[in-house]
Amino acid sequence: MSEVNSPRRVGGWTRLVTARPRFALLAALVITALAVFAGSGVAERMGSGGWEAPDAESAYTTEVLEHEFPASQPNLLLLINGGDASVDDPAVAGEAARLTERLAGEEGITGVGSYWQAKTPALRSEDGHEAIIAARIEGDETAAGKILDRIAPAFQGEHGPVEVSVGGPVAVRHEMQTIIEEDLLRAELIALPVTLVLLVMVFGSAIAALLPLGVGIVAIIGTNAVLRGLTEFTDVSVFAQNLTTALGLGLAIDYALFIVRRFREELATGSDPRTAVGATLRTAGRTVLFSALTVAVSLAAMLVFPQYFLRSFAYAGIAVVLLAAAAALILLPAALMLLGPRVNSLDLRKLLRRRTRNTQSADEPLGSAGSDGPVRSDGSGRSDGPDGPGKGWGRLAALVMRRAPLFAGVTTAGLVLLGLPFLGVQFGTADDRQLPETAESRVVQEHIREGFPGSPGGGLELLATGQATPDQYAALRGDIAGLPGVLRVDGPVVSGTYAYFSVLPEGEMVGEEAQRLVEDLRAVPAPFDTSVSGAAAVLVDSKDAIADRLPWAVGIIVVVTLLLVFLLTGSVLIPLQAVALNALSLTAMFGAVVWVFQDGNLSGLLSFTSTGDIETTLPVLMFCVAFGLSMDYGVFLISRIKEEYDRSGDHEHAVIFGLRHTGGLITAAAVILAVVMVAIGTSRVTNTKMLGLGIALAVLMDAMVVRSLLVPSVMKLMGRATWWAPAPLRAFHRRFGVSEGESAPTPLSPGAPSASGEVQEAEARGISESMEKRDKIGSDA
Template identity: 75%
Template sequence: MPRDGAGPRRPEGWTRFVTARPRLSLLVALVLTALAVVVGSGVADRMGSGGWEDPAAESTYATKALEREFPASQPNLLLLVGSGRVSVDDPAVAAEARRLTSRLAGEKGVIGVGSYWQSGTPSLRAKDGHEALIAARITGDEKAMGETLDRITPAFRGTHGPVTVKVGGPVAVRHEMQTIIKEDLTRAELIALPITLVLLVMVFGSAVAALLPLGIGIVSILGTNAVLRGLTEFTDVSVFALNLTTALGLGLAIDYALFIVRRFREELATGADPLTAVGTTLRTAGRTVLFSALTVAVSLAAMLVFPQYFLRSFAYAGIAVVLLAAAAALILLPAALVLLGRRVDALDLRRAFRRGDRGGAPRPSGADGTAWARTATLVMRRAPLFAVATTVVLIVLGLPFLGVKFGTADDRQLPSSAESHVVQQHIRDGFPGSPGGGLEVLAEGRATTAQYAAYKQRIAALPEVAQVQGPLVQGDAAYFTVLPRGEAVDDPAQRLVGDLRAVRAPFETKVTGTAAVLVDSKHAISRHLPWAAAFIVVVTLLLVFLLTGSVVIPLQAVLLNALSLTAMFGAVVWVFQDGHLSGLLGFTSPGSIETTLPVLMFCVAFGLSMDYGVFLLSRIKEEYDTTGDHREAVRHGLQRTGGLITAAAVILAVVMVAIGTSRVTNTKMLGLGIALAVVMDAMVVRSLLVPAIMRLTGRATWWAPAPLRRFHARFGLSEGEPASRAATEPASATSAEPAAEPAAEPASATSAGASSRVESGRDGESVEARG
């Protein structure tokens, strides 16, 4: 029987909208999902594998100008010609190499073909004399270049008389990376889905309840693929974003569905009918899900500040998948729950393992939470010790990040067996002067031969310059190729970029090349990072204030969330930059971290940390509103949400680890790094540090100046102050403004707010009011 004894209540507002025609809602969702499958099919083929450069940078301008005016200066295809034990200058070898060069020059879509056997350039010949290069440029966009590469590669790869040919160069690296990412993504989904289903069955017991979150995740992923496919018609989108779509689509959808299904089952266990249970669930757990989705979307939206389309792509994918996951959880899931009713507990797979089962409905996962209550009590009893010890450990784990070195993504992202990686490694190890890794200086404006010669001498005098080639003049433009003494992107090469840009010249000069792109990318990141950080911090502070009405808790949330990420950043440097565990994890360390990766990982991990933080804080806030007992509120909040947050974190970590099995190093770093951050946040920060800090700050945790209390009373995400809290608050804290009545709120506010009501559970204990 319903708890109030008045029979089923008529659904109102959002509940009425999503449950009026549940079968029709699910049918429409099925049709839209089928359309998303059609629209989103082949999305990976239309996505790019670059996007690390700043489109407004000097190096980007120079690269495009050189492609336009001097296409041969920007080769993106390299054929590594090996001659076995004889010299590449052997007549038979040279004749075959010239034939291959001529044949390549005749291929459609290929321009600027040149080779060692034509030019005799020393940098195109290996130091041991047994390998040399044919260089060319494939024209068109990434899709066209990939099609051309697929067409011509079979004709050149392999043995040709006295020589063997391997295909490499930037276009081959990008194409091979796209292919591997698509294969790895399929494998990750095949790994993650069955493991996730098993974990959900362990959490819920019921196979029917376990399938609901998984279905919401699949709908979110397919819908996001369709959104990304549409975006590729208007802008560049990175293929790496598909990994985030899978991870967040499964992870967040499962998080949201876990809280909603759990709350629905709790309501059924108290005697509510399915329609009433759905209404209560949407007013409580549903509001928290909506609020949580907003906090995650805010963190991901910060990447739109950056000019690199690699980062912006993750914002597109992340915002789409978060909003779709929340929409599916708040629209489709309630409709399914209305239809299922008490059958949501069907196929209870744990019944055989439970002793003393009396045949009743399964108890909601985490309904007891005794262990978490004991943990909270212990932590708060020794709050200074836990606060200091946990903080010190997290800081120590993050110390390796102080030695971070930033670089660019190159062929070493690929497995060591990948052909394009093999070619580039041969060039790095065996060729002089970093061919393909030099710097190009574009000179624009009329100049005399003497002026070009004088400028070339000034460049050659720079300490980091090994060789200067050129100029090659065409009309009012010319370009020089500058080979650095060391690696293409090491610190001396980056300093050389600045030195070249400072050299006096009687004409306009622009510098590009791998090191120049890196320098400009780092500058773009540092220029936009404060704005992105400010956006995340300010909006997060505002949202958490609207949830809690405190000015202290938002500051705690931001600081503790940032602290929870230290282990991730330390591990990224220790493992992926310094190369520890590279053999076990199967990757080649380039000795640096790609410049945009820390920004991406921060935004994603910070958003996920806020996701868990919102669920914990909302439960603590509800209990504090009810009792006015700060310590009991913290204990009760961890008791009610600790198990569920941990289960959600483990499931998301499983998905991220599946992504981390990728053979592409950046994807592996993203998956494993965020998995570590999620686990540390749920099991260390939420379980130990948050209760310790909140115990130390005591009732001051809930402080806010009078004007902000009045603002929260009017606009905050709550349904008014319960009398029990008013009786315990000082007069200054309760007399600012009468509590707003729910009936006075518009429907939109009602659906977005967070409930403070407490309902009596079947065992006389408080039933969770926020999922």
């Protein structure tokens, strides 16, 4: 037996978490209360950006321009509407001048300029009734948001003959952050009661249903405290809070479902609570720990990217996964020790069964199994025979394996077909259209986009660094103006050894033409250093950064997943199968993202505005999260199949047994997680909506299609070669491997015939059936 599986080591762990269960729960309560205090106000310290690569050329250029030419980088726009009067009307112009002077006097405001100062055409609408005052709020996102909160109420609304609305990048980000906080609270209020109802339906017992919720709440509160601490040292995206809530509830429920179900099975065999907890930790506990590691690795891969938007999800994801696993493996066993058989209290389904039986026959004794087989030891009346719990999943697995080529081919083709729209993906950047149509900052940006000849703050800037003559600047301006896709060139504006040109591209500010123009501008020869910034340049640099780091992220996920699944199974082929099938399970999600959110199908039903592209970082984020969750369910299924195969040596029976005993559990967990993600998907911010609904779809497809149809059919086609590994790797697994079973008898060699034909096969099946009786008891998922 491997050292990992030694009874001494596992027994020590059991004693650690069950020796003083009351003390453990009290300590957890105190720590959770402290975490509530430590994590308070975390959202206020988070940013709503983070899509740009901080070490890119565009980031350097923006930093220099902000310092040397603050007026070139306006992030605050006041839209002045003169109503029926022209913006050149003396009354309108006079009030606008007073507002401009007042804004320039506000602390934290610099680079103030307006249409009325220089009569700049780009700052005046084409119909002549609107114009812009532009300025820059100094500081990072958090500081700028506080300044905006302070000054916005004084400028919004009517001022004599004009109406003022506040917009610009700072206003868009700040309003997005506020809406996300509000939507997250609403999502929690939706998800928690619905989740509780589903858990009661799964467990029957109201007491057992409350345990997963408790684990999830502890994980969420703890992660918020971790994120609050991280904001002291690095930028953290406000979007990460959505992942904290979703994974905190989803994974905690997954792990608690698995552990509570196994604990109830052990109790049903007559074990006392301490013995039941020990057996649970030796079996389900190992699988939960393994699952948490695979999910954490998938999320940790986002740390290789420079964008803090992606890194934030890694911080939140790693913290919430490890905290959920820790709560499930330490606090939950302590609670189960104290509850013992009372974990089955308030069994609402038993009340329903009693009513049904009393209606059918007043003389039938409660708990009788009738003709279905022997009564379960927990008195629920369910059979351990062929018609017992999970019979539908067992029959489905048997059917799929009888028609394995058909199910494997049709399912694979269907998933590939669903993913085809992703071949037409177009990458872009998030803008104000992420917000609801009624959001003030979005209204301002749409007025500018549709009614102004230019786009203040939305063009490209070329920064020239070094000594230069006016003739050299003039030559550079001429070269820029001659590039395809250039609508207008302004400048240069010179300050010491720096100068910049404003370049307005034709078409969309971040469209394909604008992105090509960025490359052309960077290739223009000059006798001094040049660099380019602007929305399109940020997008180009972000795409390059992701393309550069993506192979590393995928490589980390694949290599570590292969290693972990090998340690769990001892097979070379199962890890490869797990990676391939997990990736295939994500095709529907990626296809739907493009078909719905990029192409705009269902935009009316889902209440969002399609921009014709997908924010660059979103597919990476969704891949890492959904792949990790798929591995979560995959580990649950594979571990149970492996356990039964070790006991019986019968490959096909082990697959059927595994699906029968985990199919309902995985489906219940997936439905509950999907409910949480759909609640997140009700957000009014498009990226959050896409994240929630996309991952909900991926989770359901993985649980109901890949785990139910594709895995058993592929394992049937692979046969007993599924468990093959070369001798050196088998020795490595015996030394370091992990399994859910308490012991691992040597299975029949893959592909080898039985020593005594039908006799040995019957013996193996007999062992399997006797162990199956034990493991079916209490299976309520």
